[in-house]
Amino acid sequence: MTKLPPSRSKYSRPCDSCSIRKVKCDLKTPCSRCIHHNLNCTNIRIRKKCGPKRIHEKTRETINQISGGQQQQLVEEDEFIPVENLLPCLQIYQTFFPGVWPVVSVAQLISVLMNKSYNNSPDTLSAYSLSCAISAAVIVQVSFLKNKNHLFPISDIIKNIDFVSQSIRARDMFNYRLHPSLDTLLTSFFLYVYYVNTETGTPAALNYLRESISTAQILGLHNPSTYTNKSPAEVHRMRKIYYLLLVTERFTAIEDCLPVILEPSIPLPSLEDEEYPILISGFRELVKIFAIPDKSFFDRFISLNTNTSTIPSSTWIVNVQQQLGNIRIMENAPDIQKLNIIISKYWMKSLTWKLAEKNNLLTELEPSLSIRFPFTIVNDFLEETKDLPISSYESNGPGVCVKLLAMVDTLVDAINTSHDSSGLTSLHGVISLLVQLKNDISLPMNEYNKIINMSKNITVDNSIRNQGYISELGSDDSSERSEHEENEPSPFTQMTMAFWSAGTTPFEVGSSTTTTGPFSENSLSDLYNQLY
Template identity: 25%
Template sequence: MEQRRTSRACDACKRRKVRCNGQSRCQQCTHVGLRCTYASTLPSRSRKRSLARGSVIAECKTLSFQPSQGSQPEGTLASRVVSISIPASIVSHPNPSFFHEFLHEYERYVYPMSPVIPASEVHEMISKMDDSRDAASFVYIFAAVTLNLTRGEPVHEAPATRERIATLLTRSLEHRRPLGFDAQPTIVSVMSSLFTEMCSVGLRRLDLGFFYLREAISILYMLHAHSDEALAEFDMPERARLQRAYWECFIHERFTALTYNRPPCLSALRGLPDHDPSLPEDTEAGFNHTIENFCLVDRKFLEYWLGERSGVSAEWIENKQQQLEDNCWHREVSQLPGMMQADLIITRHWLRTVTWQIALSNTLLSSSPDTSLLLSLSFPLRLSNQLRQFLVTIPRDMVGIHGSGILEKLFEIANVITDVVLHLPHASGDETIQRIHDIIFLKNFVYSFAGFQTLRPAVLTQKFEMIREKYPEIREIELLL
């Protein structure tokens, strides 16, 4: 007897493109343990059910979406992150304990690097999710950005994590309210857009990320965070929080300009954020040092990187490298927690590499022994050795906790170092072996992160093969394969 085909399929089967038997609990969902729902009938969710500690992944599997009319063809969630509007009353949320599980990691790893919305405020918004779409939208993106920055899983598990991040990001976008004529955006609106940018970039949706970065900047202007006079009317700590939100967007915009060649629009504020006694001392010091890092990427720096470089002088290059080498800065940073040291020091090495590339493109570098080290073609090799000495002193997870941004920086550093080794003349035996050892270390380090697999590693793999062919006499070179 021929099996009858059903005229409807559940949401999970539609997304997975598998045959559904149309039952209230279909066979496919029963088999793989997914939540079985249909777009036309949304079952209510009991708020009494509690989650056991450690059930974040299990709860993520139960998040489902109701497709909007006229939506794009369905594929993976990461390929269909779109902003749609649905009434909050028809969507059930996970049990609050699902979101509470992220609070500790958010407070420990996310907030110190983005010190604007403390965990206590997030906790309060979790309790308001059923009544406020704004609160619900932020809570979902808070969970997504925390997952994005704190999951250093093995490579084979990375796709599942990206899917969960995309799921949470999509739910956040679904609950967003359009900015109406009389709307009053808040600092939460700024950080919601900025966290959306961070997650979008982590999912390699770079255009979407740039859109939400510009949205965050636009909201800052609506709040007059760029105006000293307007800021003076705010009481502490709200004024300091607005300043930190502004600087956070400034940092992300400068990084985006250098990494993805997107034009910046923000200017630096007159000074660092006002002192906020509510901030932990290390958090305030680390954030201020991050600001100082990116303030070195001034308008002239951006002009040379993004546009015409004919005006670059040897004097400018040496002056910028000396600013980046600041020994006093390094001593102060060495007193900070390892997580902050990792971000600050790798960023400094990356900026020095970018500055070297500006000089290279304007033929200001030389291999002559009489040339200043700061203008030497071999300068990145010195940086690679310094970076290796630093990386062996800190736990690996203190680097991975920073997500795709820090991996982009490490990729650029590794890419430049391999080019230098490939094109410089053969050095003495011991010096060549040292170069190879530094490259092998950096290669093994960056390839150990699951997120690195999305950053064009094939380019480096080809260069490693070329280095192996150039130095066949060095036994250790086989470790590059």
Template identity: 20%
Template sequence: MASPTSQRVPKACDACNRRKVRCNGQHRCQQCEHLDLLCTYTENHSARSRKHALRRGTVISKYKSGTPKSTTRTPLLPLTTSRLPTSRLPTSYFSSLLPDYMTYVYPFSPIITDTEVRHSISKMDTEREHAAFVYAFTAVTLDLTRASQSQSTLTPSTSTSTQITELLRQSVETQQPLVIGFRPSILRAMTSIFIQMCAMSLGQYDLGFFYLREAISMIQILGVDKASTLSDLDITERARRQRLYWQCFIHERFMSIVYFSPVTLPPHAQFPEEDPLSVELGLGSGIQQGWTQVIKTFCMLDASFISLWIGDRSRVTASWVEAKHRELDDALWELEVSTLSELQQADLVVTRQWMRTLLWQMAMSNCLLSSHASCPSLELEMPLQLSSQLRRFLTKISQNTIRVHGSSMISKLLEIINTIADVVIHVPQATREETTCRIDDIVFMQGVVLSFHNLQVMSKNILLDKFRVIRARFSHIEVASQLAV
């Protein structure tokens, strides 16, 4: 067989033919691709004859000067437009979500008030930034309230996940491109955070990581971490930017633990200031107190904790575990949290139990556990104690209160229940009564975790595999038969 280099093409393109160079005959040949020329084929024999041939340099100049490089290239859209295409969803639909937004989203993202959301809705047909935010606001509100939403609240023949995915696409495609002269805004940063939250719920973790880093970049450009920049602002705007900083801080710390990624934001110099005007606009004292408690909780995931979690755990010492346990076991904290709303309590209590589980895992990684330790976080069966405590709390609140916290809540609960299952499987067998109580706690937690709409298939399968082991190992325990397989 002849080698590919020896085969002749039936016809060279116009540019190669006039320059008398070898052409591979493709739709856009190698020569034209290399020189960035228009590649065409014509049947005009006179145009291709030797007497009409031109010097090679002349052909290149002709094809490069003012000639489009491809006849099929899509023209670039303008960076700005006087009027954006009208959304397929009516304005009333976006406005109807505001009560749910203020109830379920705003207490944990207290940056953009309902008044400001209404303003963005009114501007979304003419300004890209406002339109992109409204799409993201709608997506995150649907995501966090879908457990209590009936299908009738959605557009016809559209599942919630499908609608959220479409809203994210619209938000991303509507945003103004980042070009020279771009200056970020609080609204644009919150758009990125809402996209990140929805991406995580949909299992798009890399996308969520990207948009969180985009929001962090914006607050750094805005100088939210600099006291000199904030001092020029009035207290309302200054407090709001402080809350935005802490929002990014909390999300980054959470992603660092779950996905073993490094952190870039240190704690802000101060907690968000209390602003009377913000209280009038929606940030009630209860929301302010709850938000401060969330900040204090995530501050315990300090530099040493993150470094040991994602790095060398052989440096974890018993004294460090004991000190961190004392931070987490704060009686004053329990008293302060008891005055908050059920929604806030659910987030804070589960987060604390999640952190206690992480601390126990780090102690276990360095073989610091024992059956008779002086510190609970160093005890071999400590996760079983957490299981009982968490069950007592969860039985006092509605399941919907847990589910509306979205993907972050399911990640924390999965960490807890997986750890409890591992302990039940691997620790020395206890009495029949103790074993029954342990498995009964797992059965209860199973009902909570499996009720989440956004439980990813891989996470579910890992959990079910452990349930199968428990069912097989403790087949003589009646309650074990209630574990899913």
């Protein structure tokens, strides 16, 4: 005879004190535990309702994740991007961007990635995560080039891969916060590069930049003693990473009014320890541009927006300008790096002059403090970059437009203050560059108002209009037209055309007559309404 399984015992209700203490009750009245502890043995609490009969979707997902965890892990193992799909972006990085971001050995990354066992391998997962972050940064960086197919051959299949999600997923798999390393630092940095170049990505970009800076501090990259007993190769790489963060943070501090954290507290990377001395020589000059003005410079500049500025001395301003003027670039440096150094140098000189202007330190007794010094800044910039291809601008991303706009802002201030129309030629040159660059940046309201004010009281020589890119747009050259007729003119193209129009009638190329009087304020107003 088959023995039946014991029936389930009837629900028992422990007394209140045993229930609260979560101990077994003998169900007597009073129970033995209450007697032993001299407690009132009651049973008056209200019984709680049971859970819902219908399972919520969130609860179902949680149960499935727990019960199917092992199977889910196996599925994820098959979802890693093959190494062959990472190689094109890594190759572009190795070929074109080591002078801009000289911090990654692609050969070493690939050698780690060739280990196919990602599971339970923090080193491989970290290398994979970094490779995906670099790929995402490279794709968005080269997207600003108009003619990139012959320089950056990336297939549509690779462009459509979600490298960012892969990078974030991989580093979460080994809990990267518990394993800070140079690779996890650089992963955060390249995620910053990706998001800072995407629309509405600034908050995420700033978070990733701060994360990379915090990791650098945790690793002690700011502390000279950290480099003791390290190999020369390790020291060299760590220094490059630290100063790349310093340069990036100081540029971001100006643009987003964030306080500066990092200081130039360690020696610069050494030329002797670099496999490619030309690249690191240019990188050192770039670092100097951002390190010459000390932390107080950035604090003062940021404080201009909060009306809490501390006044710098004229001597301090002049010294910064002189040191920036001493920055030199090797002739055989790559065009991308050369442009990055030159534009950063003159952008910083413009900001330094702006700081002097805001604090009423301008004087004609010192050239770098004169009202017309921005004319010199922009003229020198245009002269030094005249032989560089437009691709060198585009390859450096939209940050180039930000720096050019800062030069425009400074130059317009100088023209407004001096009432000297000779600065219009330089202004035309910078705006012509902006016209040629592919970007979605709109003309800021304060810049518009400055141009309006400037246009009211200056005398303009129409011969200026024949110079630069606008003349080319007005020509019959079909090769120039073909690049622009597919879409509406960029905001900068519209701005420039309106700026140089003395009315609603388009100017004629070849005209050399002189027009005395203001630009058309109405045409500028109509234009500005189209920018948004």
